[in-house]
Amino acid sequence: xxxxxxxxxxxxxxxxxxxxxxxxxxxxxxxxxxxxxxxxxxxxxxxxxxxxxxxxxxxxxxxxxxxxxxxxxxxxxxxxxxxxxxxxxxxxxxxxxxxxxxxxxxxxxxxxxxxxxxxxxxxxxxxxxxxx
Amino acid sequence: xxxxxxxxxxxxxxxxxxxxxxxxxxxxxxxxxxxxxxxxxxxxxxxxxxxxxxxxxxxxxxxxxxxxxxxxxxxxxxxxxxxxxxxxxxxxxxxxxxxxxxxxxxxxxxxxxxxxxxxxxxxxxxxxxxxx
DNA sequence: AAATGTGGTTACCTCCATGTAACTTGAGCA
DNA sequence: TGCTCAAGTTACATGGAGGTAACCACATTT
Numbered sequence: 001x002x003x004x005x006x007x008x009x010x011x012x013x014x015x016x017x018x019x020x021x022x023x024x025x026x027x028x029x030x031x032x033x034x035x036x037x038x039x040x041x042x043x044x045x046x047x048x049x050x051x052x053x054x055x056x057x058x059x060x061x062x063x064x065x066x067x068x069x070x071x072x073x074x075x076x077x078x079x080x081x082x083x084x085x086x087x088x089x090x091x092x093x094x095x096x097x098x099x100x101x102x103x104x105x106x107x108x109x110x111x112x113x114x115x116x117x118x119x120x121x122x123x124x125x126x127x128x129x130x131x132x
Numbered sequence: 133x134x135x136x137x138x139x140x141x142x143x144x145x146x147x148x149x150x151x152x153x154x155x156x157x158x159x160x161x162x163x164x165x166x167x168x169x170x171x172x173x174x175x176x177x178x179x180x181x182x183x184x185x186x187x188x189x190x191x192x193x194x195x196x197x198x199x200x201x202x203x204x205x206x207x208x209x210x211x212x213x214x215x216x217x218x219x220x221x222x223x224x225x226x227x228x229x230x231x232x233x234x235x236x237x238x239x240x241x242x243x244x245x246x247x248x249x250x251x252x253x254x255x256x257x258x259x260x261x262x263x264x
Numbered sequence: 265a266a267a268t269g270t271g272g273t274t275a276c277c278t279c280c281a282t283g284t285a286a287c288t289t290g291a292g293c294a
Numbered sequence: 295t296g297c298t299c300a301a302g303t304t305a306c307a308t309g310g311a312g313g314t315a316a317c318c319a320c321a322t323t324t
């Protein structure tokens with residue numbers, strides 16, 4: 001209900017929505033976000049434990065990914081001022097609700113991995129024949 | 133279970149599968165693939181028509197994205213040697229089967245866009261207070 | 265004094281996805 | 295002679311995602 005300047009209640013919703021959708025899907029499609037969400041799906045975790053379970057991620061990328069997810073309201077962060085510092089991360093209601101759609105996609109990949117791999121070999125084989 | 137070199141039928145499926153899953157999700161998450169798949173979802177299209185419907189994509193990226201999707205067995209290509217050349221693109225059975233999971237994800241984003249945008253504003257507001 | 269552990273930040277570098285623009289092919293058409 | 299079309303290919307430039315490694319603060323342990 002906040003109109004900047006003159007009323008624009010239902011104006012060009014498609015273009016802006018499309019951009020936001022793309023931004024969000026970019027997040028879903030980035031290298032670590034989905035892994036983090038899935039890893040937090042089982043329950044809250046501390047930073048180091050989360051890093052251990054997300055094999056290969058660096059501190060820098062874990063922090064960055066968590067910040068992005070926190071900004072988007074998928075993940076909460078709770079720091080306890082013990083020594084050393086204790087920080088817990090977990091999924092918000094929003095984050096939890098993403099697990100379903102995500103799982104649908106992962107299941108699809110699992111079901112079709114064979115066919116995709118086969119298609120790739122087949123395609124690459126063709127290319128060999130065409131090129132040198 | 134560890135045979136290096138000899139028979140390896142169901143060996144370390146997790147690691148390799150995980151990588152392939154990631155590769156495929158990377159494709160899903162790239163800038164144009166999903167748009168192309170959705171645009172082809174309604175039926176086969178010629179190159180230029182597909183480009184027109186995928187607002188903003190360049191010839192180069194359209195070709196590249198289509199090649200990737202073709203390689204993964206999602207899209208078929210049929211060139212007819214007319215003059216000028218006529219090329220039709222469409223979704224394979226595999227590509228069509230992806231539409232469902234994709235739609236699930238897009239629907240989730242549509243349902244939660246408001247909450248995400250709000251979370252972002254809120255988060256950015258906090259940051260302003262903390263930083264200068 | 266020095267190492268350890270947690271949860272970061274910062275500087276720096278590299279590679280790749282993407283963008284822009286020019287060129288190609290081959291027939292038709294002016 | 296040159297322009298146009300479709301469907302690309304190629305060369306070149308660039309931004310940003312991601313990686314590496316060093317640094318920090320603080321208290322405890324060795």
